[in-house]
Amino acid sequence: MDSTTKEKQIPKYINPYFGGVLLGILILLTFYITGRGLGASGAIKSAVVTTVDKVAPKHTESHTFYSKFISSEHSPMSNWLVFESIGVLVGGLLSGALFGRIKKLRVEHSPKITKKTRLIAAAIGGILFGFGSQLGRGCSSGAALSGTASSSFGGLLVMLFLFGTGYIMAYFLRKLWI
Amino acid sequence: MNKNYIILFGILVVLSGGLLFLPEKNNYVEESPENLMWDIAQPTRYISTDQVAKMIIEKDPLFQLVDVRLDYDFEAFTLPKAYNIPIDSIITADASDILDIDDINTIFFSDDDIKADQAWVIAKRMGYKNVYVMKGGLNCWIRTIIQPEAPPETAPITEFELYDFRKGASSYFTGAEISIDSDIKKSVNIKRRKKENVAEGGC
Amino acid sequence: MGPLIPLGQIASGWDFIIALLIGIAFGFILEASGFSSSRNITGSFYGYNFVVLRVFFTAVIVSMIGLEYFDYMGWIDLNLIYILPTYLSPMIVGAVIMGVGFILGGFCPGTSYTAIAIGKLDAIVFTIGLFIGIFIFSEVFPLIEGFYYSDNLGNITIGEMLGISNRLFTFIMVVIAIVAFYLTWLIEKKVRKTITPYKFE
Numbered sequence: 001m002d003s004t005t006k007e008k009q010i011p012k013y014i015n016p017y018f019g020g021v022l023l024g025i026l027i028l029l030t031f032y033i034t035g036r037g038l039g040a041s042g043a044i045k046s047a048v049v050t051t052v053d054k055v056a057p058k059h060t061e062s063h064t065f066y067s068k069f070i071s072s073e074h075s076p077m078s079n080w081l082v083f084e085s086i087g088v089l090v091g092g093l094l095s096g097a098l099f100g101r102i103k104k105l106r107v108e109h110s111p112k113i114t115k116k117t118r119l120i121a122a123a124i125g126g127i128l129f130g131f132g133s134q135l136g137r138g139c140s141s142g143a144a145l146s147g148t149a150s151s152s153f154g155g156l157l158v159m160l161f162l163f164g165t166g167y168i169m170a171y172f173l174r175k176l177w178i
Numbered sequence: 179m180n181k182n183y184i185i186l187f188g189i190l191v192v193l194s195g196g197l198l199f200l201p202e203k204n205n206y207v208e209e210s211p212e213n214l215m216w217d218i219a220q221p222t223r224y225i226s227t228d229q230v231a232k233m234i235i236e237k238d239p240l241f242q243l244v245d246v247r248l249d250y251d252f253e254a255f256t257l258p259k260a261y262n263i264p265i266d267s268i269i270t271a272d273a274s275d276i277l278d279i280d281d282i283n284t285i286f287f288s289d290d291d292i293k294a295d296q297a298w299v300i301a302k303r304m305g306y307k308n309v310y311v312m313k314g315g316l317n318c319w320i321r322t323i324i325q326p327e328a329p330p331e332t333a334p335i336t337e338f339e340l341y342d343f344r345k346g347a348s349s350y351f352t353g354a355e356i357s358i359d360s361d362i363k364k365s366v367n368i369k370r371r372k373k374e375n376v377a378e379g380g381c
Numbered sequence: 382m383g384p385l386i387p388l389g390q391i392a393s394g395w396d397f398i399i400a401l402l403i404g405i406a407f408g409f410i411l412e413a414s415g416f417s418s419s420r421n422i423t424g425s426f427y428g429y430n431f432v433v434l435r436v437f438f439t440a441v442i443v444s445m446i447g448l449e450y451f452d453y454m455g456w457i458d459l460n461l462i463y464i465l466p467t468y469l470s471p472m473i474v475g476a477v478i479m480g481v482g483f484i485l486g487g488f489c490p491g492t493s494y495t496a497i498a499i500g501k502l503d504a505i506v507f508t509i510g511l512f513i514g515i516f517i518f519s520e521v522f523p524l525i526e527g528f529y530y531s532d533n534l535g536n537i538t539i540g541e542m543l544g545i546s547n548r549l550f551t552f553i554m555v556v557i558a559i560v561a562f563y564l565t566w567l568i569e570k571k572v573r574k575t576i577t578p579y580k581f582e
Contacts, residue, residue: 013421016432017186019414020439026406027440028447032456033391033399035384036463038407040491041511048515065522083397085494087404092495094405095412107502108419122419122503125486126493126510127517129479133490134518135529136475137465140489141407143472145437147465149444151550153534153542154467158476165480170426173484177423178576187559193446194555197548200453 012099027149034080037146040088041139042081044130045069049076110177121176136162209303223298224313225285227322228340231347234258241283243312244276246297257287257319258351265293268300277306287312287319323347383457412495419487419496419503426484428572431565438558445551467542469532486510 013019030038049069053060053076060066069076096102109118133139136158138147144162147155170177209217217223233241234257243260245252252262263273265288277284286294286301286309294311301309312319321327326344329337385391391399414436415421424430451457483489486507488496493511496504522529540547 013415013432014413016414016435017183017439019410020436021186021443023407023410023414023436023440024443024447026403026410027444028451030403031444031448031462032383032451033385033403035387035461038403038491040489040494041515044490044508044511045515048512048519052516052519063519063523064526065519078397080396080400083400084404084407087401087406088408088411088491088494089404089498090401091405091408091410092412092417092498093408095409095495096417096499099413101412101417101499103500105500105502109503110420118503119506121485122487122507123510123513125482125484125488126507126512127514128482128510129486129489129507130482130511130514130516131518132475132478132480132482132514133511134475134515135471136479137468137472139479139491140483141491143465143476145440148441148539150448150462150464151445151538151540151547152465152467153537153539154465154472156539157467157469157472158479161473161476162480162483165477166426166484169481169484170423174427176485177420177487178427178429183562187562190442190446190555191559193450194442194552197446197449197453198552200548 024149027146030146031150037142037149038084039081039138039142039146040085041130041133041142042079043085045134046076046079046082110175112175112178118176121173209305214299214303217302218299223309223311225310226313227319228343228347230257230285230287230312230319231323231344231351235347235350240281241285242276243285243287244297245288246286246293247288251289255316257316260287263297265297265300268297269304277301277309281308283308283310285310285312288315290315290317324352382455383451384461387461388458407491408495408498411492412498416492417496417499417501417504419501422489422492423484423487427576428565428568429576431569434565435562438561442551442555442558445554449548449551464536464538466536467534468530469534471529471531474528482514 027037030036046069049060049066052066053070060070093102107115107118109115113121129139133142136143137154138144138158140159140162143155144159145155148159149155230243234243243257245256245260245262246265246268247262248264249262252260256262261276263276267273268277284301284306286297288294288297291311291314294315298309298311314322323344326341326348329341382388383390386393386396386399411417415432416436421430422433425433448457448459448462452459479489486493488504488507490508490511493504493507497508534542538547539550543550
């Protein structure tokens with residue numbers, strides 16, 4: 001895999017297996033310390049609940065979904081996953097700075113599509129991912145990665161169907177990427 | 179493929195293959211024999227029938243009674259709100275749902291001390307905390323609470339106070355038993371304790 | 382004996398600091414492995430770059446093996462760790478929806494945060510999409526509540542479901558992963574010869 005890619009511009013990423021071992025050890029450590037795995041979409045959920053609660057507190061009180069996460073004692077933003085996600089952002093910044101990847105705002109897209117198409121696809125993708133993550137009880141990090149790591153059957157299920165669907169859909173949406 | 183990866187994969191295979199040869203682990207922490215011997219020698223595990231009666235009457239939520247006799251004895255007569263875990267079932271997983279609850283004290287009882295004591299030793303060895311034995315068992319319960327004997331005239335005043343309490347308790351249990359008979363016998367219909375839902379839907 | 386926080390061995394005030402530190406490590410690993418680039422991530426689906434599969438599978442098997450050994454050594458009580466509950470059909474539907482979203486958006490939530498950190502506008506749009514998606518879900522929740530809670534199998538593990546021990550499953554998973562690593566390496570070699578070189582941004 002080294003010789004064939006020499007002429008291309010490859011940013012300095014760490015070896016994927018090394019990254020994987022590090023991530024595995026981090027998950028192990030996370031389970032050891034907190035008793036549960038990593039997550040990401042939970043923070044957005046907290047943000048949604050907080051926003052809706054600010055805008056229409058009556059609505060959230062009576063709503064069967066929002067009311068699960070509203071408590072009078074503390075804000076839904078004071079949540080483990082929110083702090084973890086802020087950490088993810090900081091960690092990304094650190095790594096980006098270290099490897100010199102932080103640049104001005106830009107859009108990454110296949111040369112076959114325009115910037116606008118990419119942004120529209122990203123928005124729709126985000127909406128679908130957000131919706132699906134609630135039904136799936138977590139996203140690729142919470143359910144698929146940490147779930148499977150803790151031998152949860154649901155985690156394995158999410159992993160198989162998430163990537164399986166990805167492969168099926170990849171053919172139809174190949175213009176977006178290659 | 180880089181040759182060094184073979185080393186990595188080799189390590190992973192050996193580590194995961196090694197798992198298959200590890201002996202099964204007990205999933206509870208056993209009490210050490212020394213501590214157990216020490217505890218057996220202590221009378222602190224005993225709780226008197228008067229204390230038990232008081233707890234039942236006051237509906238103390240921090241205590242639960244466990245009848246370790248066989249189920250037909252349990253059907254015939256038991257204490258109010260008692261669970262039935264026959265002594266040979268104490269090591270089962272179902273029993274752990276009752277016994278392994280923090281902050282709830284479990285009091286074992288049988289006809290006398292002997293079986294309850296045995297149950298206590300087993301439970302203690304399995305690492306359950308907060309387990310006790312009702313001193314004298316149900317025989318003592320009948321003698322002291324259901325049919326208390328009046329102390330002699332010369333007895334100190336505290337004896338009479340105790341007798342009064344027992345008379346009251348007696349009428350509580352014998353009188354009340356008729357009306358609440360149906361829910362006295364809680365069968366061992368144990369629900370598995372749900373895992374703490376730390377982060378449902380969180381990701 | 383772990384897990385430390387559920388067993389009360391760490392004062393509760395430390396919770397959020399630990400969360401932040403773990404998050405930083407997570408974000409660093411994701412970004413350093415190249416998950417901040419959507420074209421890098423979706424490479425797994427077109428055969429030109431299997432970095433996601435490598436990192437993901439390695440992480441899963443390392444942590445699975447680690448947890449089993451921690452359990453054996455008595456360092457962690459596996460009964461106390463959170464096993465994601467299984468809701469069969471809602472999870473399958475959710476995962477399928479996420480799969481479509483994944484290939485459209487090119488990110489998943491965690492990776493989009495790291496991409497925001499290095500200045501990707503598409504990641505910002507993706508995250509706003511996430512917000513809207515969860516908002517839509519919450520609003521329609523009363524309509525799909527029955528489905529959301531259906532097919533509950535509880536906190537079931539893979540081993541319990543398949544009738545084998547979790548240790549055996551860990552071993553099977555390692556074998557599957559290594560076979561996958563080898564096959565994807567072959568595929569990648571072949572695809573990279575034919576595909577036009579792509580530029581990371």
